[in-house]
Amino acid sequence: MVLRSKESAGRPAGKTARPPVKERLLHVATRLFARHGFESTSVQDIVDAAGVTKGAMYHYYGSKDDLLYEVYHQVLTMQTSHLDQIAAGQGTAEERLRLAAADVVQTSLDNLDDMIVFFRSLHMLPEDKQTQVRAERRAYQEKFKALVDEGVAAGTFRSDISSDIVVHYFLSVVNQLGSWFKPDGSLSPGQVGDLFTELLIGGLAVR
Amino acid sequence: MVLRSKESAGRPAGKTARPPVKERLLHVATRLFARHGFESTSVQDIVDAAGVTKGAMYHYYGSKDDLLYEVYHQVLTMQTSHLDQIAAGQGTAEERLRLAAADVVQTSLDNLDDMIVFFRSLHMLPEDKQTQVRAERRAYQEKFKALVDEGVAAGTFRSDISSDIVVHYFLSVVNQLGSWFKPDGSLSPGQVGDLFTELLIGGLAVR
């Protein structure tokens, strides 16, 4: 059987220069997971969309789950690093909390597909990876909580609402962004971030 | 022939009075969907847990999707009726919004399994049913939004934050309850409702 090797490994394809196969797989997988759900997306769907075959995918990723885990790891790593930078910065606790809140909304909206997958398919991960993701997320929450606590200690924020609850409260808002935000809507990611930040700080402020 | 008829229509069963098969199926299905996800729960799992066979399930429900739809329909219907009652009640807009917010948190926590399924598996419904659920949910949001608008018109709430955003903001919090709340934790559903209500009203109040 002659295999005419469609277009071989060369990537001067007619279309836009496509990123390497590994990244491409993760990207299209994220997109498909977000659109149709993890379980409704078959490995075949993914490789078709990426223009390769299963052999390629199982060469780079150990399993379909691996692909999912990468989504989580990637976005969590980025947001944690952002938060670290902001928390270590200057300004009052309120100022830094404002920055952190606006930033997490912004970056989440910039990676909407990841967020949709994130909050919807965590339970599909195998137990061990799920534990790891939860740990990473918990670490993020703790850093966020520390900022709130700082503001409480400084007397800027009200002390009668546990900071744990506040963190759950606000991060819930962030996690749900993917379920209603439309990029072509009237509000930009930045505007949404500012408004949500206002609502958060308002709720925290001593009256 | 004496009808010993296992337990016939009467349910003086030896065990705890079990609800009729149809309700039992929906109940165990909700539980399993919440624990393991819709797609990871096979019809066989459901009927096993309910103590019947597939024949019984397909006798009462047209498909596995039907079961899922019932979950949504049930909880949305209940919460909408609650909201209608509260909105039509007496008191200022702020008072009624407080009641509505606390109530939706409370009822959501009382039906945690439903909420978990709700925000996680909507995309698994066939298109037409999905559209219908979205419409029902939209109706709920609109009623909630009306309450906010009332408060803005009355000058109680700040007018520089679109009420649409506020509704998305707060209902996000509600929809995510299932992802962190533990019934055996230190906070009761009522307390969580009160705290979240405080945070919401605080964010809305004119400073």
Added chain:
DNA sequence: GGCGTCATACCGTCCGGTCGGTCTTAAATT
């Protein structure tokens, strides 16, 4: 000529859904 990068063909499993049939109970008929 060995190694990374993929393609192709294939396998075993599982799952939603179907379908013919049985048992019980109530209504209709005799």
Added chain:
DNA sequence: AATTTAAGACCGACCGGACGGTATGACGCC
């Protein structure tokens, strides 16, 4: 009152096909 009929409730074996994963090998590049 006895018998037949009808209908609902439920059983359980079975099917078709999709899906995740694997095994093997071709092809280019150092």
